[in-house]
Amino acid sequence: MNAQDQHPQPAPDHLWDTVDALWTWLDENQTHGGREGLLLRVLKLSEEVGEVAQAVIGATGQNPRKGASHTWDDVQAELCDVVITALVALRTLSPDAQAVFAGHLARVAERSLGPGGAARAV
Template sequence: MSEHVSSPPGSDAGLWGSVEELYGWLTANRAVDGPDEVLLRILKLSEEVGEVAQAVIGATGQNPRKGVTHTWDDVSAELCDVAVTALVALRTLTPDAPEVFARHLRRIRERSLGGG
């Protein structure tokens, strides 16, 4: 695992700098270690995806007992939580997360949009 370097409070660390800071904070405050730590960070994704579903149901008023309980801004925020949780889980698997993600995104772009 790489050494955690934090940015000053209120600074803009950028995407991967922020992921690294969150990874460091979670690692410093973890309740479990080893393989279970990785599994629990990946499992956290399911919780976050469930919160997206709850927000969509709430934004569309699909639960007649509750009515409209969320906004589309809530849905956006929950989707962001999913993305951040996934990136932190990826960082937990490998310190090369930015490169792994960039390579994978290139493959997706090429497959979906064609070469170039």
């Protein structure tokens, strides 16, 4: 059983509803608001990326003092945390985060996969 099987998964259609719910919860429980809160929310991404690096080092046993302290399932979970944190940060910057993300994804797909690339990727 991998880490994703241990938790119920929201349907893809509910991704942005979940992002909005997390954003609301964080806003209602934040210690710092305004520009400082925004900056701290974006900086949270650095923390999460560091946890991915720590998990990769642990999964490969790269630190001889700690040995194999993580699994590749841990790496997957940490990558998911990065994605969630990024989506919530995007939602913090824009109430229309879903459209902002969709537009950017389409541009990246077209640039990387060519015209109509996003449609071919589905």
